[in-house]
Amino acid sequence: MTRTDKVLLIYTGGTIGMGRNALTGALEPLDFTHLVENVLELRYIETSIDTYQFTPPIDSSDMSPRLWAQIVRIISERYHLYDGFVILHGTDTMAYTSSALSYMLENLTKPVILTGSQLPIGQLRTDGKENLITSIEIASAHHSDGTPLVPEVCIYFSGKLLRGNRATKQNADGFNAFDSFNYPHLCEAGVNFTYHEHYINKPNFTKPMIAHTALDANVIVFSLFPGVQENIVRHVLDAPELRSIVMRSFGSGNAPQKPWLMRLLKNAAERGVIVVNISQCVSGQVEMSRYDAGYQLKDAGVVSGFDSTVEAAVTKLMFLQAQYHDFHIIRTFMNRSIAGEITI
Numbered sequence: 001m002t003r004t005d006k007v008l009l010i011y012t013g014g015t016i017g018m019g020r021n022a023l024t025g026a027l028e029p030l031d032f033t034h035l036v037e038n039v040l041e042l043r044y045i046e047t048s049i050d051t052y053q054f055t056p057p058i059d060s061s062d063m064s065p066r067l068w069a070q071i072v073r074i075i076s077e078r079y080h081l082y083d084g085f086v087i088l089h090g091t092d093t094m095a096y097t098s099s100a101l102s103y104m105l106e107n108l109t110k111p112v113i114l115t116g117s118q119l120p121i122g123q124l125r126t127d128g129k130e131n132l133i134t135s136i137e138i139a140s141a142h143h144s145d146g147t148p149l150v151p152e153v154c155i156y157f158s159g160k161l162l163r164g165n166r167a168t169k170q171n172a173d174g175f176n177a178f179d180s181f182n183y184p185h186l187c188e189a190g191v192n193f194t195y196h197e198h199y200i201n202k203p204n205f206t207k208p209m210i211a212h213t214a215l216d217a218n219v220i221v222f223s224l225f226p227g228v229q230e231n232i233v234r235h236v237l238d239a240p241e242l243r244s245i246v247m248r249s250f251g252s253g254n255a256p257q258k259p260w261l262m263r264l265l266k267n268a269a270e271r272g273v274i275v276v277n278i279s280q281c282v283s284g285q286v287e288m289s290r291y292d293a294g295y296q297l298k299d300a301g302v303v304s305g306f307d308s309t310v311e312a313a314v315t316k317l318m319f320l321q322a323q324y325h326d327f328h329i330i331r332t333f334m335n336r337s338i339a340g341e342i343t344i
Contacts (some may be wrong), residue, residue: 001146001205006048007139008082010074012067013057014090016117016128019251020233022304027120031052039121047140052258059115060090060097065318068100069213074106075112076211084111084139084148088132091116091169091177094155098164100315102153102339106210107205112153114164118175128173131157134189141193150186152201152340156269160279161187163199165312169284181283182307182343201340216321221315223280230260231323237268243275243332244317246310252305253277253286253291262300272327276313276334278305285343303334306342316341 007256011017018027042049050072058067075085089097098114105112111339114136115126136157153164157178166180188194218241222233245268249255263274277297278288285307288294298304305313316338320330337344 001142003083003142003146003255004081005046005140006050006082006283007084007086007136008078009049009051009086009088009136009177010071011051011053011057011069011088012060012061012090013054014088014116015119016088016115016121016132017057018120019122027060031037041129041130041133042136045133045136047083047136049136058096060093063090063093063097065070065215065217068215069096071101071102072211072213076339078117079110082110083142084113086113086132087112089114091118091157094262095167095178095234095309095311096155096315098155098167099312099341100215101319102163102165102312102341103316103319104215105153105214106212107203107207108150108153108209109148109205109207110209111148111150112164113139113142113150113156113161114154118173118177119319123165126190127158138187138189138193145289147205149195149197150200151203152203154262156189156339159189160185161189161242163201165315165339166309168293168309169312179336182285182309183340185296187193192320212319215315217315218243218321219246219316221243221246221248221314222257222309223288225251225254228261230258230264231263233261233264233285237264237273238327240320242273242334243317243321244276245303246276246278246313246317247302248280248310249277249286250298252284252290252294253279254291254299255290257293262296265297266300266309274317274327274330275300275302276305276308276317277312278308278313305334307338308342312341
C-alpha cells in the first residue's frame with residue numbers, strides 16, 4: 001500500500017480548542033492557530049501534518065447530519081493524499097459522530113481517529129496534548145507492507161483506543177470520558193502501544209472507499225420507565241414523519257407487560273415504523289426470548305438491537321433510512337453488523 005507519510009488534522013471545535021471569555025469567564029471556541037501554538041510538541045512528530053479548520057468552530061452540542069456529511073466530503077476528497085485522519089471534536093456528541101462516520105465511510109481502509117479533551121489545551125493540566133499527539137501517532141501507524149494498523153473509525157481518549165461505533169461517553173468531568181462496554185479496546189497507549197489486532201477491523205484493501213452523505217433523521221430515542229403513560233406513547237408513535245424508534249428497555253430487553261403498550265408497538269410495526277430494542281444498561285445485550293416481558297415485544301414486531309449503544313443504533317437507522325425506503329430491508333440490516341457495531 002502506497003504511503004504519503006501525511007495525516008490530515010480536522011478541527012471541528014470542542015473544549016480542546018477553547019479559551020475563556022475575558023468578560024464572562026465562560027469557555028468559548030478559539031481558532032485553530034491558538035490550538036497549534038499550545039502544542040509545540042507537534043513539530044517533533046515525524047509524520048507531516050496538514051490541517052483543516054471549521055470556521056467558525058462548532059460546539060459539539062450543535063453537531064448535525066449536515067455536518068457529518070461535510071466531514072465525510074472533507075475526508076473523501078482528500079482520501080488519497082493522507083495515510084490517516086484525526087478529527088478534533090467536542091466530547092458531548094463525539095460518539096454520535098464516530099458512529100455515523102463508521103457507516104458513512106464504507107469500506108474504510110485508513111484510520112479516522114476522533115479525539116478531544118476535558119480541559120482546554122491552553123490550561124496547565126490539560127489532557128488535550130496527550131490525546132492529540134497519540135491520535136496522530138495511531139493515525140500514522142502501519143504494518144511493514146504499508147497497510148495501517150487501525151483502518152477504521154475510532155475514538156482515542158485517555159490511553160484507550162475504542163471502536164467508534166462501540167464507544168459512549170461515560171464521564172462528564174473525568175479524563176476517562178469514554179469507554180466501550182460491549183467491545184474490547186483496540187489499543188492501550190501506555191509507555192508502549194499495545195494493539196489488540198484480533199479485535200481490529202480488517203478491510204479489503206483492494207476495494208475503494210465509498211463515501212455516503214445522505215442521512216434520514218426521522219428517528220427518536222424513547223426510554224421506558226415505571227409509570228409510562230399510554231397517551232404520551234401514542235402521540236410519539238403516531239407522529240406522521242416518524243420512521244423508526246430506538247426504544248431503551250429494562251435489563252435484557254424487557255418492557256412493562258401492558259396490553260396497551262404491546263398494541264401500540266404492534267400497530268406501529270405494522271405501519272412500517274421500525275422499533276429497535278436496546279438495553280438501558282451500559283453493558284450486556286438484549287435477549288427478548290429470555291423473559292416473557294421481552295418475548296411479548298418480539299411478538300409485537302420489535303427488532304432486537306443486540307448490544308448496540310444508543311449512538312450506534314440512532315445513526316445506523318439514519319443511514320439505512322436514507323439508503324432504503326422498504327422498511328423490511330431496514331429491519332433485516334438492523335439484525336446484521338454492517339460496521340462492527342453489534343455482536344451477533
